[in-house]
Amino acid sequence: MSTNPAKPIRVWLTPPGPNPWKVIFLLEELGLNYEIESFSYADVKKKPFIDVNPNGRVPAIEDPNTGITLWESGAIYQYIIEQYDAGHHISYESLKERHLGSQWLHFQMSGQGPYYGQAGWFQHLHAEKIQSAIDRYMNEVRRVIGVIEGVLAAKESQWLVGDKMTYADMAFVPWNFRLSEVMNLSWDEVWEGAPHVRAWHERMVDLPSWKRSMEIRARLMDEQGLQWNGVPKGIESFDDYEKQLAxxxxxxKGQ
Ligand SMILES: N[C@@H](CCC(=O)N[C@@H](CS)C(=O)NCC(=O)O)C(=O)O
Structure with a gap:
């Protein structure tokens, strides 16, 4: 059971990147009242958004029910859980589990998101191909998957905390969902040596709340003339897009 806010929580997002979908997934899973303010990635460091988040990164939320504005998806997770998961559908009340949830969320924020992001950046978007940087971040992605694999393999439960899915599991989904693109590998190659992580991830992407989140993403990407992978319509492949960016x-540089 969740406590539904009377007025919709406003979520500011640009559709392509993974981080906003972490918040939408949570709101969908809890069935909360929310609305989306979707805008172009090109405007992320401009007004009006930087009045909401001076750091110019999405997601950010404004909750008119409490007057709270928040950015950083981890902080948003903690707020939504504390304020709107009174029935502990995807959280725990007990001291140990509360702090283990916090631990995994911190790990996701500091160990998964930034490293996966840099892996994708150096693999696809950086102006030069720097193999040592690609290797460093790809190795780190593999290492992070390995940490979770070890933990899940050793646990009787299929989840990171306690014996049910919590927000701590959910936080990992949006970046893991992009791994095939980030690593330029097939899904079988991505999950090689990590069967427990694969099963854990696949259980979550099969949830109606994740499927609804991705339907919303597809619609908002389409509205902005973007294909599913973030490449503008009219450009065939990510390779062609990379060539155009280069x-x-x-x-x-020549100017
Ligand atoms: N630590 C932040 C990261 C947010 C983030 O990097 N979001 C990306 C989109 S997925 C963004 O807004 N990038 C804009 C930029 O890099 O200028 C969070 O978890 O909320």
Whole structure:
């Protein structure tokens, strides 16, 4: 059971990246009243958004029920859980489990998100191909998957905390969902040596709340003329997109 806010929580997001979908997934799983303010990634460091988040990164929320504005998806998770998961559908009340949930959320925020993000950046978007940087972040992605694999394999439960899915499990989904693109590998290759992580991830992407979140993403991407992988419509593949970005970069350097 969750406590539903009377007025919708406003979620500011740009559709392509994974972080906003972490929050939408949580709101959908709890069945909370919310609305989306979708805008272009090109405007993330501009007004009006930087009045909401001076750091110019999505997601951010405004909750008119409490007057609270928050950014950083981990802080948003903690707030939503404390304020709106009174029935502990995806959290625990007990001291140990509360802190284990916090531990995994911190690990996701500091160990998964930034490293996966840098892996994707150096693999696809950085103007030069720097193999040592690609290797460093890809190795770190593998290491993070390995940490979770070891923990899940050793546990009787299929979840990180206690014996049910919690927000701590859910927080990992949006970045893991992008791994095939980030690593440029098939899903079988991504999950090689990590059967427990694979099963854990697949259980969550099969949830109606995740499926609804991805339907919303598809609609908002379409509204902005973007294909599912973030490539603008009219450009065939991510490879072609990378080539166009590289040419644009080179032209700007030449100026
Ligand atoms: N630690 C932040 C990361 C947020 C983040 O990096 N979001 C990306 C989109 S997925 C973004 O807004 N990037 C804009 C930029 O890098 O300028 C969080 O978890 O909320």
């Amino acid at each position: 040419a644009k970069n080179a032209a700007e």
